[in-house]
Amino acid sequence: MARKAANRRVGITDVAQRAGVSLASVSRVMNGNFSVDPEIAARVRTAAAELNYQPNAVGRSLALGKTDTIGVVVPDLANPTFQGMLRGVSRAAAQDGYRVLIADSSEVSSEESILAGEARRRCDGVVLCAPRMNEAELEALLPSLRPLVLVNRSTADTQTPSLVVDYGQGVQDLAAHLVEFGHTKLAFLEGPERSASNQARLQGLEKFRVDHPEVELSILPAGSSFEAGHGSVDGVLESGATGVLAFNDLVAMGLLSGLHERGIDVPGEISVTGFDDIPFANYTTPPLTTAAVPINDIGEQAWHEMRRLLGDGDLEPSHTTFQPEVRRRGSTGPAAG
Template sequence: MRTGATISDVASAAGVSRATVSRVMNGSTVDAELTRRVRAAAAELHYRPSVTARSLSLGRTLAVGIVVPDLANPMFQAVLRAVADGAHRHGYSVVVAETAGPDRDEADIVRSTRARCDALVIVAPRMSQEVLAEVLDEVDPVVLVNRTVPGSATPSVNVDYSPAMYGVVEHLVGLGHRAIAYLSGPESSPSNTARLDGLGRARLAFGDVRFFTLACGATVAEGYALAHAALATQATAVVAYNDQVAFGLLGHLHELGVDVPGTLSVVGFDDIELARYATPSLTTVHVPYDEIGARAWARLHARIAGEAEPAPDAGVDVRGAAEVLPAALLTRASSATAPAAG
């Protein structure tokens, strides 16, 4: 095995200049055939560019930052993984920062992360619109996920949670449910605000249905803690802010001997990997987080490289600088026909 290959070795083997090898390795746009030859030669010679040398030559860190509110949440892990996959393919390392915790200043974490990298993806920030707008001006280039700032040119990739929530209610009403409880997410969460918007539209559309909103949160433990309160509403269906909340609720309902879905239907949000393996399997809203992460990286990389953004896929709603992806209800075993009134 040959080791210690240099950029000159790769250039000679590929029949190109050192500059072309450098551009390919730095992720710049190069003719497809030249790129193929350079990468084939680099693989054959086991060439690995020096990260330090690349950073110095480019005047950049060759790292991108991803700021998420909670690393324990599989939803955010999926976005992170997709962004990281794209970044690594283009020669970037990834810096990950978490903003969870009551004493952590989200804006300061965003700023400090940006100081260590060339660009940022900020996932579901919960700071105020005013603070967020100020921070975005300081840390560009940046792409937002699950958040927009009205009038801002900052690219964002989002999900249409409001119609998704309306669709959940429509599904439950179609099953005969006339009393529905919502375990609400964090008050500062924009995606929770969107869910509440969809719930509000459903209230107007389904006047014979009673709705209950219970302050909950985003964790398994918070869903578990709300089981008694959800049962006290005498609702026949519960919609959880996310799948983690739904898992906690299902676990406590099982301990209490409550039949799901015979006595109470349960619906989640996100369709994380474990949702299909819950007992019973969880009816939930599928959110395409892999696509969200991939698209966030594509838009960020275009900004870093000074290139035009690739066009969004069909079915994506473009609203100014925001791309809004649809979400779809997946019906599984945890929702069923409402129990007959006794």
């Protein structure tokens, strides 16, 4: 039947045949190689146009040994932080003609290594973002993932470039901001247990406790979502805290919403801080005091690191730390009483 023939994709062979030249010449013309007779080049080009020839990327990748694609593995595509990060990587990579393959582990840490490995096999490199897996697992995985860029997670392996945010310092800055306002009873709404950035915050708070023995600080379990914040209103009230450090902006917004429902004034009765400065933090009521993380820049930097690795790879791996910046807004104020 004609169907078979009609369905067959037109390849470089068809173009060569039609133009009456060899495969090699077609390939040369297509790639802008100049050492080819203009007359032949023209014939090839018209043949290609007539057949509506589209080069097959897979064949090309196999011959070239590269896919011009990198994988990005994130714990949760619903999280604005990872969305911003993804966007940063994607836009920066696009500038250099690279595409991004996404993998969302849905916060299931056991999926991460599988997803990452699979991504690596399809792509030229992997950006691993805030992996939830434990250190041992991570260490074991690293070598097979190279070229690899690690975001929001550090590791003992110094060969892997990493981009981290100094969450420990950020949370201390926020706490200090509350102390300035006269708060002496604080509460921290904890994030996902396996999140390295949560651990970093906890360590920062330990340091804070040492520096401010006069301040009472309770640690309350919450999570990383809006709902987590909304659900921890009771805990916050029980703790008696007048200043609350939420794990991130989402949690803070949930808390804000919950407090509003109870008729509790923010910042009149309770001050609330977030973390990340997601696009909406500026527009809550009251606007959220938070520690800004330049997440788009981080994504962009991640790509730049990857590009370096893809280039020659003999360069020194870099380990960049980003300092969050406190944005004082309406959700924090002087302690009551």
